[in-house]
Amino acid sequence: MTAEPKQQQFPCTGCGATLFWDPGSSSLKCPYCGAENTVAPTPEAEPVQEMDFLAHLHTAMESAETMEAITVRCDGCGAEQSMRPGQTAGNCAFCGSGMVAQAVVKRVLKPRALLPFSITNNQACDAFVGWINGLWFAPSNLKRMANREGIKGVYVPAWTYDCQVDTDYTGQRGDDYWDTETYTVTENGQSVTKTRQVRRTRWSSAWGRVHDTFDDVLVLAVENLPPKARHLEPWDLPALVPYDDRYLSGFVGESYTIDLPNGFELAKQVMSPVIDGTIRSDIGGDHQQISTKDSNYYDITFKHILLPMWISAYRYQDRVFTFLVNARTGEVQGDRPWSVWKILFTVLAILAAVAGTILAVKS
Numbered sequence: 474m475t476a477e478p479k480q481q482q483f484p485c486t487g488c489g490a491t492l493f494w495d496p497g498s499s500s501l502k503c504p505y506c507g508a509e510n511t512v513a514p515t516p517e518a519e520p521v522q523e524m525d526f527l528a529h530l531h532t533a534m535e536s537a538e539t540m541e542a543i544t545v546r547c548d549g550c551g552a553e554q555s556m557r558p559g560q561t562a563g564n565c566a567f568c569g570s571g572m573v574a575q576a577v578v579k580r581v582l583k584p585r586a587l588l589p590f591s592i593t594n595n596q597a598c599d600a601f602v603g604w605i606n607g608l609w610f611a612p613s614n615l616k617r618m619a620n621r622e623g624i625k626g627v628y629v630p631a632w633t634y635d636c637q638v639d640t641d642y643t644g645q646r647g648d649d650y651w652d653t654e655t656y657t658v659t660e661n662g663q664s665v666t667k668t669r670q671v672r673r674t675r676w677s678s679a680w681g682r683v684h685d686t687f688d689d690v691l692v693l694a695v696e697n698l699p700p701k702a703r704h705l706e707p708w709d710l711p712a713l714v715p716y717d718d719r720y721l722s723g724f725v726g727e728s729y730t731i732d733l734p735n736g737f738e739l740a741k742q743v744m745s746p747v748i749d750g751t752i753r754s755d756i757g758g759d760h761q762q763i764s765t766k767d768s769n770y771y772d773i774t775f776k777h778i779l780l781p782m783w784i785s786a787y788r789y790q791d792r793v794f795t796f797l798v799n800a801r802t803g804e805v806q807g808d809r810p811w812s813v814w815k816i817l818f819t820v821l822a823i824l825a826a827v828a829g830t831i832l833a834v835k836s
Contacts (some may be wrong), residue, residue: 493723
């Protein structure tokens with residue numbers, strides 16, 4: 474039977490309280506006495522490096538570096554996240570549902586690297602309030618949702634993939650040319666023959682092989698984030714630092730629900746439009762049609778990383794809306810409700826103004 478792992482805590486050297494990571498600095502900070510403890514790289518910390526994808530799949534979890542994580546699953550959206558030491562209840566960062574700490578111990582791949590928080594809680598709260606206040610056609614009572622208590626700092630797991638891709642394709646190349654077309658019109662009661670230039674396309678078969686190189690194709694490894702989370706990119710991946718528990722102090726840690734092989738299938742979807750573009754360039758001509766393509770992916774490597782986000786999940790009329798902040802760049806994305814009455818009144822006001830203008834012109 475696996476012993477329940479302890480969540481690591483970092484005591485303040487001044488008063489003994491638990492230290493939290495201070496976004497925008499390189500220190501852990503005490504919320505009580507204000508003491509700061511600089512985070513220096515641990516002696517055993519290695520440079521962030523890529524892991525061999527196929528080798529890992531063959532060995533699975535047997536030889537890979539893993540860790541025991543205490544996770545709490547949200548019944549509302551399925552998110553799996555950790556709670557702070559000593560915390561027994563709370564709200565899910567992704568959907569706002571209440572959660573009681575009935576923890577499950579599971580083995581997961583240990584993250585290799587992360588991006589530390591640099592946007593502070595106050596900056597994220599100001600962005601949330603400003604975003605709520607700036608919404609057009611939002612329900613009037615929505616501003617009550619803009620509470621600073623609901624914003625949480627979450628480390629979201631992600632995969633990045635590097636690979637080489639060779640793609641065999643077949644298709645059609647279209648080359649435009651101009652043709653003279655004869656047509657007849659009636660002028661002054663008589664038929665007149667005229668000519669005009671018409672652009673046509675000549676199609677021919679095309680086939681070949683193209684090569685693409687991909688670096689750090691990013692896939693968020695959780696299923697419960699809204700689609701707008703993808704628009705938080707770009708992430709400054711060159712600033713990744715080796716994983717260290719101290720960076721997580723004071724934040725929620727999310728566990729991945731999309732595993733490594735399924736993550737690569739999603740990465741293929743990201744790569745597909747790029748491959749199509751390479752094929753179209755190789756076909757050439759004025760128009761291209763891709764009939765078939767067969768891609769071979771090789772030299773595949775990956776990194777398991779954590780990305781910092783400020784998240785607020787608020788409920789409005791039994792629906793969950795999510796607000797997200799990239800905790801590195803400050804990029805904001807969010808879902809919002811609409812006021813049907815405000816939209817209707819605005820449309821009626823516009824129609825009334827147009828009708829009044831027409832009547833004024835006629836009179």
